Amino acid sequence: MHTKDIAIIGGGIAGLTLAICLKGSRFKCHIFEKKEEFEEIDAAISIFPNALRVLKQLGLLQEVVGVGSAITRIFMKTDHGKILAQTEPRYQLPALGMLRKDLYSILLHHAEGTFYPGYALDSFQNMPDGKVNLSFTNGVSKIFDALIGADGLNSVVRQGIMDDGKPVFRGYNIWRGIAESNSDIHYASESYGKGKRVGIVPIRDGRYGWWATMNEKFMVDDEPEGTKPKLQRLFGYWHHPISELIAKSEFIIKDSISDRIPVKGWTKGNCTLIGDAAHPTTPNLGQGGCLAIEGAYLLGEIIRKYGITDTTFQLYESIQFPRAKAIVEDSLMLGKLGQLENGIAVFLRNAAMNIAPPSITLKVIDKYFLQDVTSMKI
Ligand SMILES: Cc1cc2nc3c(=O)[nH]c(=O)nc-3n(C[C@H](O)[C@H](O)[C@H](O)COP(=O)(O)OP(=O)(O)OC[C@H]3O[C@@H](n4cnc5c(N)ncnc54)[C@H](O)[C@@H]3O)c2cc1C
Numbered sequence: 001m002h003t004k005d006i007a008i009i010g011g012g013i014a015g016l017t018l019a020i021c022l023k024g025s026r027f028k029c030h031i032f033e034k035k036e037e038f039e040e041i042d043a044a045i046s047i048f049p050n051a052l053r054v055l056k057q058l059g060l061l062q063e064v065v066g067v068g069s070a071i072t073r074i075f076m077k078t079d080h081g082k083i084l085a086q087t088e089p090r091y092q093l094p095a096l097g098m099l100r101k102d103l104y105s106i107l108l109h110h111a112e113g114t115f116y117p118g119y120a121l122d123s124f125q126n127m128p129d130g131k132v133n134l135s136f137t138n139g140v141s142k143i144f145d146a147l148i149g150a151d152g153l154n155s156v157v158r159q160g161i162m163d164d165g166k167p168v169f170r171g172y173n174i175w176r177g178i179a180e181s182n183s184d185i186h187y188a189s190e191s192y193g194k195g196k197r198v199g200i201v202p203i204r205d206g207r208y209g210w211w212a213t214m215n216e217k218f219m220v221d222d223e224p225e226g227t228k229p230k231l232q233r234l235f236g237y238w239h240h241p242i243s244e245l246i247a248k249s250e251f252i253i254k255d256s257i258s259d260r261i262p263v264k265g266w267t268k269g270n271c272t273l274i275g276d277a278a279h280p281t282t283p284n285l286g287q288g289g290c291l292a293i294e295g296a297y298l299l300g301e302i303i304r305k306y307g308i309t310d311t312t313f314q315l316y317e318s319i320q321f322p323r324a325k326a327i328v329e330d331s332l333m334l335g336k337l338g339q340l341e342n343g344i345a346v347f348l349r350n351a352a353m354n355i356a357p358p359s360i361t362l363k364v365i366d367k368y369f370l371q372d373v374t375s376m377k378i
Contacts, residue, residue, distance in 0.1 A: 003028050004308055007134055007144040009121045009157050011038045014275025014292035015150030019111035020058050021300025029113030030144065034120035040104035042251050043176045044201050044209020046071065047103065049093040050371040051290035054297040057374040063106045068096030069202040071188045076353050079193040081239030084353040087361040091369055097188060097201035097209060121156045126269040146270040146308040153258060155277035161268040167258040169218050170282055170332065172339050174257055175231060176211045177249030183241045191238060192350065195341035198235055198242050210245045215339050219256050227252050257282050259332060262325035264317065272313040274299055279324035284334040287327050287368055294373045295320045302378055327368065
């Protein structure tokens with residue numbers, strides 16, 4: 001059988017996972033990344049059992065577990081540290097907190113294909129023979145048998161396939177950092193204030209990833225006050241070790257929280273979308289990257305079994321879409337509850353969390369964590 005050449009636009013979690021899934025097959029991956037280096041940002045990521053099942057199937061479990069810290073308990077707290085609820089995820093595989101860079105270097109190491117750093121896709125055209133003609137901003141054009149858009153939230157491939165406008169900003173921004181703390185906490189937590197939240201996740205070696213959200217306009221400039229003074233003003237009086245983590249963070253990254261309304265139509269001819277390009281979600285469930293891993297695996301298996309045609313890509317979409325839609329919508333709702341500002345609404349939210357038995361919380365997370373795309377019959 002002839003080798004087929006697949007262009008993957010975007011060397012993020014989704015693109016690299018697909019390139020691992022197609023390893024050793026007759027489908028050769030060409031991975032184009034607009035950045036000059038294949039690299040990830042300095043922040044934490046939580047990887048849950050649904051994604052670990054895929055990584056296990058790909059033979060990466062031990063390596064990924066080796067760079068992670070198991071999240072054995074998750075607390076929901078008030079800004080002053082009163083515990084509102086807690087849960088202990090108990091699955092055959094752990095929930096892990098880790099540095100994005102560590103996960104990324106494992107994926108990069110195992111991905112197979114030709115890598116093109118510094119190649120930003122500008123546009124593409126479906127050709128009558130089913131092939132796809134890609135044009136890059138550096139003036140280079142190349143023809144491939146198929147195109148996979150793994151180019152994230154502001155996907156150029158999505159624009160070419162669906163043209164459904166810009167992502168939707170959800171009214172709050174997020175700051176993220178990594179810091180050491182002597183606190184020796186081995187749990188993850190999310191603390192709720194009025195229109196503000198802080199999350200903490202253990203990484204390893206006494207380091208923690210933290211994030212803080214606040215209702216404000218799209219990417220408001222923190223200057224002239226400065227990011228750290230602003231965060232200390234907003235969160236410095238919150239419970240330990242929040243102020244310490246902010247103070248000790250070498251870098252703080254700010255992003256807006258945006259997603260897209262889930263709509264079908266990711267596929268056009270031999271082109272389709274994976275990861276955030278297909279189903280960007282707010283990070284309230286910590287499932288965007290996990291879902292990207294699931295989807296890349298699903299598409300990889302379908303390509304291996306049925307090859308690359310619009311029918312096979314539509315099969316992938318028909319399976320991935322309902323799960324992605326549920327996660328995007330649930331995450332959006334959770335974010336709305338988390339960002340409530342009104343005093344009475346905040347009181348009622350906290351009271352509801354406080355009386356919900358842990359079994360209910362576990363039932364809710366089962367829906368996300370129990371998914372096993374590796375045992376799906378396709
Ligand atoms: C604050 C925050 C916290 C999060 N926490 C978690 C978590 O704990 N757990 C979890 O599972 N998920 C989490 N997520 C979601 C997760 O980060 C994303 O879902 C995941 O990174 C998506 O991977 P991707 O490969 O689809 O897209 P991306 O990571 O966005 O990668 C896309 C790649 O494409 C490249 N690119 C873009 N345009 C072009 C172009 N035109 N040409 C070539 N290359 C291009 C980009 O440079 C990038 O490298 C979080 C997200 C945020 C914002």
